[in-house]
Amino acid sequence: MPQNPSVQKWLKQLPRQSLVFLDIDSTLVTTHQRNQAIIKAFCKAMEAKWPEDCQRLSQAHCQLGDYGYYSALDRLKFSSQDPQFLQDLAEFWRKNFFSNHYLDKDEPYAGAVEFVHRLIKDGHQTLYLTGRHKKAMWEGTLETMKKLGFPISEDILILKPQVEQKDEIYKSEAVAKHKQRPASSIWLIDNEPLILHQMMEDHPEVELIFFKSCHSQKKPEPEHLLTIDHF
Numbered sequence: 001m002p003q004n005p006s007v008q009k010w011l012k013q014l015p016r017q018s019l020v021f022l023d024i025d026s027t028l029v030t031t032h033q034r035n036q037a038i039i040k041a042f043c044k045a046m047e048a049k050w051p052e053d054c055q056r057l058s059q060a061h062c063q064l065g066d067y068g069y070y071s072a073l074d075r076l077k078f079s080s081q082d083p084q085f086l087q088d089l090a091e092f093w094r095k096n097f098f099s100n101h102y103l104d105k106d107e108p109y110a111g112a113v114e115f116v117h118r119l120i121k122d123g124h125q126t127l128y129l130t131g132r133h134k135k136a137m138w139e140g141t142l143e144t145m146k147k148l149g150f151p152i153s154e155d156i157l158i159l160k161p162q163v164e165q166k167d168e169i170y171k172s173e174a175v176a177k178h179k180q181r182p183a184s185s186i187w188l189i190d191n192e193p194l195i196l197h198q199m200m201e202d203h204p205e206v207e208l209i210f211f212k213s214c215h216s217q218k219k220p221e222p223e224h225l226l227t228i229d230h231f
């Protein structure tokens with residue numbers, strides 16, 4: 001049973017056989033441990049080339065609520081004499097964050113696993129709609145979601161087929177495709193305002209829940225939406 005009274009109330013009022021799209025990263029699961037592991041691996045791989053920078057960077061601490069790894073570097077007041085160092089870190093992070101390798105570091109937000117089980121038990125059509133890349137993250141997503149206890153199968157999992165596609169466009173197109181199913185109401189839960197604003201524009205009939213964790217800050221946080229930080 002979800003722990004959040006707002007979520008419990010919402011579940012009770014949710015019309016039967018609704019369609020619910022669920023984001024994964026920074027909505028159902030935390031990602032700061034994945035970022036931490038990637039920084040650690042980068043320091044290990046690069047310590048011979050940049051011993052001082054790696055020594056300093058290894059003290060970076062990624063926290064819940066951080067978007068990416070930049071905040072951890074800011075807190076450390078990290079800078080490097082060599083601009084190539086940060087470029088290599090960015091490239092290493094991008095390659096590894098969007099891969100199967102470190103997904104086992106993610107942990108569910110409080111109540112998230114029970115929440116998804118409850119949706120499915122109540123007969124709602126539940127689809128994971130994530131910006132994770134299909135080619136690089138399909139197996140790892142299935143495996144780690146299962147390990148964390150989420151209900152998961154290939155037919156309820158939607159990953160991004162084209163790496164270069166913008167998340168908000170890909171998600172809007174996926175919603176356009178799947179909203180054709182008969183459903184008494186359609187909902188989408190996501191932590192990224194960019195996605196939520198795109199949905200408001202393209203699919204005004206889709207109802208939204210803002211999961212307040214961390215985001216790109218490319219769009220303002222939406223007001224007047226049900227806003228939660230756990231389930």
Ligand SMILES: [Mg+2]
Binds near residue numbers: 024025026027192
């Ligand atoms: Mg997300």
